[in-house]
Amino acid sequence: MVTILPVASGKGGVGKTVFTANLGVALAKAGKTVVLMDLDLGGSNLHTVLGVRNRHAGVGNLIYKQEEGLESLLVPTSQDRLFLIPGDALLPGTANLPYFRKQRIIKETSALVADFVILDLGSGTTYNTVDFFLTGSDGVIVCTPETTSILNAYSFIKTSVYRMLYRSFPKTSPERGMVQSFIEERIEGSDNSFDTLGQRLGEISEGAREIFHQCLQSFHPRVVLNMGREIEDLEIGRRLRTIARRNLGIEVNFIGYLPREELLTESIIKRQPVIELNPTGAFARSLTMISQRIINAPRGSEPKLHEDDEDIRELARSAQSM
Ligand SMILES: Nc1ncnc2c1ncn2[C@@H]1O[C@H](COP(=O)(O)OP(=O)(O)OP(=O)(O)O)[C@@H](O)[C@H]1O
Ligand SMILES: [Mg+2]
Numbered sequence: 415m416v417t418i419l420p421v422a423s424g425k426g427g428v429g430k431t432v433f434t435a436n437l438g439v440a441l442a443k444a445g446k447t448v449v450l451m452d453l454d455l456g457g458s459n460l461h462t463v464l465g466v467r468n469r470h471a472g473v474g475n476l477i478y479k480q481e482e483g484l485e486s487l488l489v490p491t492s493q494d495r496l497f498l499i500p501g502d503a504l505l506p507g508t509a510n511l512p513y514f515r516k517q518r519i520i521k522e523t524s525a526l527v528a529d530f531v532i533l534d535l536g537s538g539t540t541y542n543t544v545d546f547f548l549t550g551s552d553g554v555i556v557c558t559p560e561t562t563s564i565l566n567a568y569s570f571i572k573t574s575v576y577r578m579l580y581r582s583f584p585k586t587s588p589e590r591g592m593v594q595s596f597i598e599e600r601i602e603g604s605d606n607s608f609d610t611l612g613q614r615l616g617e618i619s620e621g622a623r624e625i626f627h628q629c630l631q632s633f634h635p636r637v638v639l640n641m642g643r644e645i646e647d648l649e650i651g652r653r654l655r656t657i658a659r660r661n662l663g664i665e666v667n668f669i670g671y672l673p674r675e676e677l678l679t680e681s682i683i684k685r686q687p688v689i690e691l692n693p694t695g696a697f698a699r700s701l702t703m704i705s706q707r708i709i710n711a712p713r714g715s716e717p718k719l720h721e722d723d724e725d726i727r728e729l730a731r732s733a734q735s736m
Pocket of ligand 2: 430431432454459534535
């Protein structure tokens with residue numbers, strides 16, 4: 415069965431695409447069949463980092479041209495067992511994709527015959543990104559060892575947790591309504607701490623309280639610190655663990671520390687992933703360790719999430735403002 419590995423970040427330009435491309439190479443070198451999918455809608459550049467020319471149909475074809483399945487979009491790369499599904503201009507970057515369109519991509523992704531499908535997502539906390547991130551329970555968040563990047567990563571985790579809770583309850587259920595009100599800070603007379611949400615859900619039903627705790631316990635985002643300069647960076651990374659644990663009851667799992675790699679610019683000019691260009695460098699060695707951790711990790715269970723009606727609410731909101 416395929417393992418889906420979404421790669422996201424709170425802040426742009428932290429190295430998601432570089433990480434995705436090089437992790438793909440490392441996993442393929444370890445004998446795994448890997449598909450890299452460019453889901454950075456509107457900002458796709460995974461092909462460039464991989465050294466594949468941009469002349470192939472991309473994931474937008476699945477959606478707008480009724481392509482049979484993702485299989486037909488697979489592009490081979492210079493690495494055996496490593497394939498790319500490019501992004502393309504058919505998909506608008508700014509608008510939220512309606513839920514059923516995302517659902518189609520997610521469904522087709524799970525049907526791919528591969529060991530790993532790695533999703534290179536756009537940055538930030540739009541519902542597009544967060545919903546793709548939630549296709550696996552232990553997606554990867556890339557951040558750099560700077561306070562702003564750590565805080566953005568925390569925001570991303572927080573939005574993902576809220577979104578996961580929201581989608582853990584059926585449409586029109588009072589529980590979903592409660593989560594929604596909490597997010598919109600409408601709960602009166604409360605300090606709106608996250609525990610309060612668990613208590614309020616528990617007041618609706620015992621089952622809801624259980625789902626709340628299960629969600630938090632099963633969600634283990636993995637974190638990669640990229641562009642590190644010195645080992646003290648790890649202290650900054652540790653802050654993310656502390657705030658996620660304290661504020662959300664979430665355990666983040668650090669799976670790697672990638673140093674700065676001076677040859678990255680050259681790797682893009684030469685159309686060769688840096689792990690191939692400089693296989694014995696510190697960056698490549700670190701990435702190989704990350705790939706081993708990913709291969710050896712027990713497979714997380716995917717969150718069981720209900721459909722969303724965000725697209726409908728969005729229509730309602732725009733209709734109101736007309
Ligand atoms: N470890 C590293 N050492 C040096 N430069 C790096 C490293 N990782 C990424 N970069 C550089 O940082 C820039 C941003 O990287 P990348 O495009 O992978 O980020 P991203 O998170 O995918 O950005 P976006 O949010 O725009 O999709 C690129 O110029 C890349 O070459
Ligand atoms: Mg990118």
